[in-house]
Amino acid sequence: MKSTDFIVARDDLQQCKVIETELPDAAALPDDALLVRIERFAFTANNITYAVLGVALKYWQLFPAPAGFGNIPVWGFGEVIGTRHPDIAVGERLFGYFPMATHLVIEAADVSKRGLRDAAAHRQGVAPVYNAYARISGDPAFAGRQGDYQALLRPLFMLSFLVDDYLAENAFFGARSVLLSSASSKTAFGLAHLLHTLRKDIKVIGLTSASNLEFVKSLGCYDEVVTYDRVSSLPADSPVAYVDMAGNSALRETLHRHFGEQMKYSGRLGLTHRRSQPDEPALPGAKPAWFFAPDQIRKRAREWGPGGIDVRFGAAWTGFAPMLDRWLAVTEGRGLAAVQRVYLDTLNGGIPPKQGHILSLAE
Secondary structure, three states: OEEEEEEEEOOEEEEEEEEEEEOOOHHHOOOOEEEEEEEEEEEOHHHHHHHHOOOOOOHHHOOOOOOOEEOOOEEEEEEEEEEOOOOOOOOOEEEEEEOOEOEEEEEEEOOOOOEEEEOOHHHOOOOHHHHEEEEOOOOHHHOHHHHHHHHHHHHHHHHHHHHHHHHHHOHHHHOOEEEEOOOOOHHHHHHHHHHHHHOOOOEEEEEEOHHHHHHHHHHOOOOEEEEHHHHHHOOOOOOEEEEEOOOEHHHHHHHHHHHHHHEEEEEEOOOOOOEOOOOOOOOOOOOOEEOOHHHHHHHHHHHHOOOHHHHHHHHHHHHHHHHHHHHOEEEEEEOHHHHHHHHHHHHOOOOOOOEEEEEEOOO
């Protein structure tokens, strides 16, 4: 049996191709291993960030590819079609981190009623969330369109949830307003929803392109929406926090110089613009720093105890999910041509913010 894998050149993300890799027969799997058919997966601008940071944050090591290439991780669904684990049956469905491929072998460990972990040696040394799979057979929250929303937004909304928690825990570093770049992105409007809903004393300002202005306004979770060419018109006399999804060095510098010492927090989350310079000048105000979600997860896991994060996140998701029928139009694509088209369109900024893409390499 062979798996079809969609891979990209690490040093030129415009270059992509398909390869076939050999898979073991189900009977020849190692003890406790699973052979999983990847049914469908979500693809968003966040996956481009995984590729850009593939070396720095070890995303490339999760699903090995030939030298010079990488397999971009995606969130999606798989069906067990072969098993050597006594507690996992053929036909079980899993939700988690998959390669852009048709199949994956998982070395199942820490199996419980709710999930399992891939213990493959090359997948260690990364945040545990990337190796965890939920067992979702029969779970209505992962069925149909609700399942698509989970794949498209649940991992991104977890990031939104953690940033909101981090800012609130630190009293917003004294800021009275939060600026979100790439305001049309799914992580940004998830965070804006939480801030708008839970933090009534904080003003939420979305920064976006002229082409996405009306969409961002229509979301209803931003108190103010400003296009990038007008950010210097914002009043600079009160403290602000900046959450940067865009990764645009020029925009970051403009904002820091405009707000000066009123810039109380400058957190980097994404690279939707991919216009980040490696050597940025020292800027007035708070020093820009990457927000690393696993650090906040580990901290809260210690403080909130077993299940504490899940309970709080579940409550937040319950308030967010009903908005998605209005905010998103899910489009499905199957086969190499569809996957390649969505990948390149996303890489080059050609996906309208209202679209959510669910893909499969299987025809």
